[in-house]
Amino acid sequence: MRLFRMAALLTTLSASSAMADQVNIYSFRQPFLIEPILEEFTKETGIKTKVVFSKKGLIQRLQREGELSPADLVLTSNFSKLLELKDKQLTQPFTLTDTLTANVPAKFRDTDNQWIALTQRVRNVYSSKERAGDQSNIRYEDLADEKFKGKICTRSGKHPYNLGLIASMIAHHGEAETEQWLRGVKANLARKPQGNDRAQVKAIKEGLCDVSLGNSYYLGKMLNDKNQIAWADAVNLNFPNQQDRGSHVNVSGAVLTRHAPNKAAAETLLAYLTGDKAQQIYAEVNYEYPVKPGAEVSELVQSWGEFKADELALTEIAANRKAALKLVDKVGFDL
Numbered sequence: 001m002r003l004f005r006m007a008a009l010l011t012t013l014s015a016s017s018a019m020a021d022q023v024n025i026y027s028f029r030q031p032f033l034i035e036p037i038l039e040e041f042t043k044e045t046g047i048k049t050k051v052v053f054s055k056k057g058l059i060q061r062l063q064r065e066g067e068l069s070p071a072d073l074v075l076t077s078n079f080s081k082l083l084e085l086k087d088k089q090l091t092q093p094f095t096l097t098d099t100l101t102a103n104v105p106a107k108f109r110d111t112d113n114q115w116i117a118l119t120q121r122v123r124n125v126y127s128s129k130e131r132a133g134d135q136s137n138i139r140y141e142d143l144a145d146e147k148f149k150g151k152i153c154t155r156s157g158k159h160p161y162n163l164g165l166i167a168s169m170i171a172h173h174g175e176a177e178t179e180q181w182l183r184g185v186k187a188n189l190a191r192k193p194q195g196n197d198r199a200q201v202k203a204i205k206e207g208l209c210d211v212s213l214g215n216s217y218y219l220g221k222m223l224n225d226k227n228q229i230a231w232a233d234a235v236n237l238n239f240p241n242q243q244d245r246g247s248h249v250n251v252s253g254a255v256l257t258r259h260a261p262n263k264a265a266a267e268t269l270l271a272y273l274t275g276d277k278a279q280q281i282y283a284e285v286n287y288e289y290p291v292k293p294g295a296e297v298s299e300l301v302q303s304w305g306e307f308k309a310d311e312l313a314l315t316e317i318a319a320n321r322k323a324a325l326k327l328v329d330k331v332g333f334d335l
Contacts, residue, residue: 022048023262023269026058027075029252033286034075037278045272047265062090062257071257072266075118080160082115082253083318091115091255095267103274103292107313108251117251117314118273119282120289122216122307123165124247126201126235132210135238140169140248143211144184152188153200153209157333158325161197161215164250166324167317168310172245175323183331193334198222198231205234215250220287220300239307246308251291 027034031053038049052058052071059081062069074090076082085091093113094100100109100116108117125143127135132151143152155162169178190209200212201222222232239247254273260266272278279290283297290297328334 021046021265022050023265024070024072025049025051025075026062026071026073026257027051027053028055028058028077028081029053029075033282036285037273037281040277040281041269041272045268047268049269059084059088059090063088067259069257069259070261072260072262073269074255074257075252076254077252078160079117079164079251079253079314079318080321082110082117082251082255083321085255086110086114090258092258092260092263094256094270097267097271099271100274103271103279105291105293107311108253108291111315115253115255116270116274117253117291119252119279119286120249120291120309121161121251122239122247122249122289122309123161124214124216124219125238125240126204126212126214126219127238128204128210129234129236131207132236135211135236137243138211138238139241139244140165141181143188143213144181146188148188148211150188150190151210152185153190153203153212154185154193155196155200155213156193157182157328161250162213163321163324163328164317165213165248166327167320168248168312170320170323170327171312171316175327178324179327179331182327182333186331186333198228201231201235202228205231216289216301216304217287219304220298223300237304239305241310242308245312246310249289249309251314252288 031051034051042048058074062071074085091114094116096113104116125135125138166178166182169181197214197218200214203209204212216237219232219237222228241247254270256263256266256270274292276292276295279292279295282288283290283301287298287301
């Protein structure tokens with residue numbers, strides 16, 4: 001019996017040692033985007049990675065697994081998921097090293113170090129080259145103007161990208177003014193909110209509307225898709241509010257899970273994801289903007305020009321997300 005226990009202990013220790021050289025990742029981000037980064041990480045550090053990818057259900061899985069979860073990191077494709085993971089107490093603080101402090105500005109980090117942003121995605125206004133005229137100086141506030149009556153397309157107001165924008169409007173203007181703005185945007189819709197960001201650009205190409213809300217990186221995706229390049233060629237990409245506060249920015253990001261079995265290796269990966277090489281791969285593969293100051297963007301993204309970003313901290317936007325969701329329901333935006 002004693003020999004059996006000793007063998008079991010040695011087996012457990014051996015397994016733990018093996019796991020220490022691996023990071024287990026639950027990812028909402030598509031494999032094609034993160035695999036090139038993870039391959040480079042393993043080459044440089046010797047630490048292997050294992051990824052479970054899904055568009056939904058990963059948070060619920062993490063909850064079910066509890067202390068037995070193998071997950072070390074969760075990679076998200078939007079800010080909403082970062083907040084949900086924190087709110088459900090599925091995270092633990094990462095160590096705020098000098099590297100992370102240098103790579104990621106404070107506005108892109110949780111004040112309690114429960115989440116960290118990895119890339120920026122701007123909430124742009126797409127406009128028809130043929131019918132919309134010059135919209136280079138457009139403001140989000142302008143979307144409620146009667147001149148856009150029946151000319152706006154957008155996805156659901158409850159989608160995290162739009163909720164983030166609405167929450168930022170509340171932060172800048174207050175709930176009452178934002179409610180009036182949201183009612184004005186709804187009154188200007190050409191159709192019921194539906195589809196994704198690319199579907200709105202398709203609708204502009206087809207003449208169903210003249211302007212739409214959409215993240216900038218989708219333009220890069222459409223320009224590199226032979227079936228969608230005609231949609232992209234039909235629009236201009238505009239960065240709103242360049243004459244005042246700047247354009248709203250959402251993020252993708254990561255959290256260290258509450259029961260991460262390989263915390264040290266996971267934190268090594270977290271630092272790598274904010275470094276020059278990983279940030280450049282994100283920019284090249286998915287046409288996103290790095291969070292690291294000075295990191296290079298792709299040539300295509302550079303061709304869109306520089307822009308001024310809203311300096312509002314993500315934590316301030318987060319504080320208004322629930323209010324934003326209530327306003328979407330109150331004005332019946334999606335109905």
